[in-house]
Amino acid sequence: MVRQRRPTITDVARAAGVSKGAVSFALNGRPGVAEETRQRILAAAKELGWTPSHRARALSASRAFAVGLVLARAPELLGADPFFPAFIAGVERVLAERNQALVLQVVTNRRAEEDGYRRLAADGRVDGVFLLDLRVADPRIALLGQLRLPAVTLGRPDVASPFPAVLVDDQPGIAAAVNHLVELGHRHVAHVAGPEHFLHGAARRDAWEIALRAAGLPPGPCVSSDFSAAGGARATHQLLDLADPPTAIIYSNDVMAMAGMAVARERGVDVPGRLSVTGFDDTELAAHISPSLTSVRTDPSGWGRVAARTLLDLIDGDGGADVEMPPAQLVVRGSTAPPPTPHPHQQP
Amino acid sequence: MVRQRRPTITDVARAAGVSKGAVSFALNGRPGVAEETRQRILAAAKELGWTPSHRARALSASRAFAVGLVLARAPELLGADPFFPAFIAGVERVLAERNQALVLQVVTNRRAEEDGYRRLAADGRVDGVFLLDLRVADPRIALLGQLRLPAVTLGRPDVASPFPAVLVDDQPGIAAAVNHLVELGHRHVAHVAGPEHFLHGAARRDAWEIALRAAGLPPGPCVSSDFSAAGGARATHQLLDLADPPTAIIYSNDVMAMAGMAVARERGVDVPGRLSVTGFDDTELAAHISPSLTSVRTDPSGWGRVAARTLLDLIDGDGGADVEMPPAQLVVRGSTAPPPTPHPHQQP
DNA sequence: CCACGTCACTAAACCGGTTTGAAGGATGCT
DNA sequence: AGCATCCTTCAAACCGGTTTAGTGACGTGG
Numbered sequence: 001m002v003r004q005r006r007p008t009i010t011d012v013a014r015a016a017g018v019s020k021g022a023v024s025f026a027l028n029g030r031p032g033v034a035e036e037t038r039q040r041i042l043a044a045a046k047e048l049g050w051t052p053s054h055r056a057r058a059l060s061a062s063r064a065f066a067v068g069l070v071l072a073r074a075p076e077l078l079g080a081d082p083f084f085p086a087f088i089a090g091v092e093r094v095l096a097e098r099n100q101a102l103v104l105q106v107v108t109n110r111r112a113e114e115d116g117y118r119r120l121a122a123d124g125r126v127d128g129v130f131l132l133d134l135r136v137a138d139p140r141i142a143l144l145g146q147l148r149l150p151a152v153t154l155g156r157p158d159v160a161s162p163f164p165a166v167l168v169d170d171q172p173g174i175a176a177a178v179n180h181l182v183e184l185g186h187r188h189v190a191h192v193a194g195p196e197h198f199l200h201g202a203a204r205r206d207a208w209e210i211a212l213r214a215a216g217l218p219p220g221p222c223v224s225s226d227f228s229a230a231g232g233a234r235a236t237h238q239l240l241d242l243a244d245p246p247t248a249i250i251y252s253n254d255v256m257a258m259a260g261m262a263v264a265r266e267r268g269v270d271v272p273g274r275l276s277v278t279g280f281d282d283t284e285l286a287a288h289i290s291p292s293l294t295s296v297r298t299d300p301s302g303w304g305r306v307a308a309r310t311l312l313d314l315i316d317g318d319g320g321a322d323v324e325m326p327p328a329q330l331v332v333r334g335s336t337a338p339p340p341t342p343h344p345h346q347q348p
Numbered sequence: 349m350v351r352q353r354r355p356t357i358t359d360v361a362r363a364a365g366v367s368k369g370a371v372s373f374a375l376n377g378r379p380g381v382a383e384e385t386r387q388r389i390l391a392a393a394k395e396l397g398w399t400p401s402h403r404a405r406a407l408s409a410s411r412a413f414a415v416g417l418v419l420a421r422a423p424e425l426l427g428a429d430p431f432f433p434a435f436i437a438g439v440e441r442v443l444a445e446r447n448q449a450l451v452l453q454v455v456t457n458r459r460a461e462e463d464g465y466r467r468l469a470a471d472g473r474v475d476g477v478f479l480l481d482l483r484v485a486d487p488r489i490a491l492l493g494q495l496r497l498p499a500v501t502l503g504r505p506d507v508a509s510p511f512p513a514v515l516v517d518d519q520p521g522i523a524a525a526v527n528h529l530v531e532l533g534h535r536h537v538a539h540v541a542g543p544e545h546f547l548h549g550a551a552r553r554d555a556w557e558i559a560l561r562a563a564g565l566p567p568g569p570c571v572s573s574d575f576s577a578a579g580g581a582r583a584t585h586q587l588l589d590l591a592d593p594p595t596a597i598i599y600s601n602d603v604m605a606m607a608g609m610a611v612a613r614e615r616g617v618d619v620p621g622r623l624s625v626t627g628f629d630d631t632e633l634a635a636h637i638s639p640s641l642t643s644v645r646t647d648p649s650g651w652g653r654v655a656a657r658t659l660l661d662l663i664d665g666d667g668g669a670d671v672e673m674p675p676a677q678l679v680v681r682g683s684t685a686p687p688p689t690p691h692p693h694q695q696p
Numbered sequence: 697c698c699a700c701g702t703c704a705c706t707a708a709a710c711c712g713g714t715t716t717g718a719a720g721g722a723t724g725c726t
Numbered sequence: 727a728g729c730a731t732c733c734t735t736c737a738a739a740c741c742g743g744t745t746t747a748g749t750g751a752c753g754t755g756g
Binding site: 051054055058062066073076078080081085086102106108261285289290292 | 577632
């Protein structure tokens with residue numbers, strides 16, 4: 001026999017010989033239902049294979065039981081970015097436990113991004129959202145406030161924000177990379193940054209500069225790029241074209257670092273013999289290229305878990321406090337080494 | 349003045365001096381409403397800033413207005429896989445046009461994957477799903493049939509399937525890679541395959557074998573791996589350890605190919621001088637490593653668009669036919685070259 | 697002048713849950 | 727015995743849309 005229609009709460013009520021209300025109370029473990037009746041109801045529900053309709057519940061509770069994520073990425077970057085899938089995986093783990101769903105929107109430019117949030121809010125598809133890739137003076141903070149959509153930011157915004165933040169500190173990782181290079185003897189350490197309008201891009205740039213100054217060294221040249229392989233290659237050419245090229249380059253992500261290593265190689269600049277290179281993210285591939293890439297290990301999946309927990313707590317009305325994540329760690333591999341020894345006549 | 353509560357259809361009806369039903373008819377462009385009245389209603393709606401509640405509509409229409417995607421990936425692969433973000437971007441583009449949402453579930457093992465589909469179906473969160481990474485004798489086909497959940501498969505299943513398929517043919521791409529290598533003079537072409545239980549892994553392996561046989565050559569050694577950099581490195585060591593190592597290796601994805609190139613380099617085997625290498629996916633990084641990677645270009649974003657269209661049409665009751673996608677193209681770069689010339693005493 | 701069809705619109709039912717207010721029955725206390 | 731109290735249960739309202747059945751006004755043809 002084929003089940004034509006999925007059973008409703010009314011069917012269960014009829015089967016158990018009680019009212020709809022009683023079924024609802026029994027299912028949600030609320031007091032006011034005799035234990036014996038509760039058991040009878042639950043048995044009837046199991047018998048009929050009934051699961052409460054998420055749609056009906058959503059309407060009744062005025063809740064979506066879902067959270068949203070709007071992702072704005074240039075199409076060419078989407079595939080290469082290791083952050084976003086891992087972040088989502090972490091988010092999912094928490095959502096699954098709490099029976100919530102993740103509604104994803106991928107857009108390819110900023111204008112569409114704000115529309116994405118608007119749509120999620122207008123439709124009431126989600127109860128809250130994640131705010132990633134914070135930008136300088138990010139307009140989305142105000143937008144979400146205006147849309148009355150709870151949110152959690154990844155990183156601390158540079159504008160006043162009513163939302164809890166999951167604080168990821170890139171600074172120690174970059175500082176560790178700088179110090180590692182300085183200890184190896186480098187005095188001329190350049191940086192290939194991410195886009196300047198991203199807070200994390202700017203933060204890594206600042207961390208690089210501060211760490212160098214703390215070591216008593218002038219910051220070397222810095223080139224802003226876009227996190228893509230093509231961009232990393234371009235930036236590397238720029239740096240190596242300089243009259244006084246750096247002996248080490250700190251890249252703001254692994255993809256640019258890998259492209260940079262290739263550029264160096266094509267130009268006959270040995271890595272790490274004549275140029276040391278560090279990445280950021282510690283992607284799986286970083287350990288498996290040649291030379292293997294010294295990089296800063298981050299934990300996007302862990303951030304996702306914490307961000308999800310924070311957001312759900314915020315939606316439930318408790319919580320709302322910032323959470324500090326452990327700092328990123330430097331993983332030293334084969335792409336960093338002492339700088340080339342100076343020419344003999346320069347030695348003391 | 350702060351708007352406390354979002355307006356409902358009742359508010360609009362009252363403002364326009366009509367009934368709820370009239371508002372609904374006007375909004376949905378259905379006949380039976382005088383043009384003048386319709387304008388008045390739409391004006392009132394705009395005035396109040398009313399958007400129909402997606403939740404109420406979902407309950408009433410017994411539709412979720414959303415589609416689902418359950419993604420099963422080992423955690424370590426999540427970041428490196430260029431396919432999935434691009435696919436989703438393509439999907440999103442179509443969904444946004446039609447005001448549908450994408451509900452994502454990421455799980456890390458198969459057991460959880462089936463539960464993922466079960467949950468999506470039980471909650472009625474989605475009206476249909478995408479079925480990716482088809483496996484040999486894939487149990488999910490039967491499961492979805494049983495759950496009465498419309499689906500679209502990416503690739504043609506090897507079991508009877510009631511669902512439309514978006515047909516992606518990896519075969520021409522692999523064949524082109526093989527032929528390219530054969531034309532360069534290679535006679536000993538190995539393959540590093542993806543996991544055997546994936547249909548696309550098996551398909552690429554078969555394509556490699558068939559193309560070699562068609563060229564009158566015996567298939568070289570084949571090692572199954574897991575699409576990860578670590579796996580690609582292991583497989584490459586295995587192949588280079590052979591008494592009669594191949595002069596070319598066709599990898600089933602770019603990540604493994606890149607790791608393989610690194611292994612070769614570490615072992616002092618020049619690429620492409622002594623070993624030619626091809627990848628699959630044509631990730632952005634492929635063009636920016638050294639030597640640049642010859643690879644097979646695929647179009648996951650295009651597949652996503654077509655898959656989304658097909659699924660939405662299926663849900664709407666029309667369509668249901670398979671769609672054939674254009675074959676993948678070989679992109680020749682620096683990692684392939686003629687094989688090393690044989691030792692003099694072997695020459696005629 | 698009446699029967700009939702058409703059009704514009706309304707009232708009410710419906711989707712499937714949750715929540716509230718009240719009723720009924722058992723128990724305890726005086 | 728009478729009354730307050732507690733527990734269990736039910737009926738009905740509610741969430742905010744869509745859809746159907748029905749009503750009144752109007753125009754037309756016989």
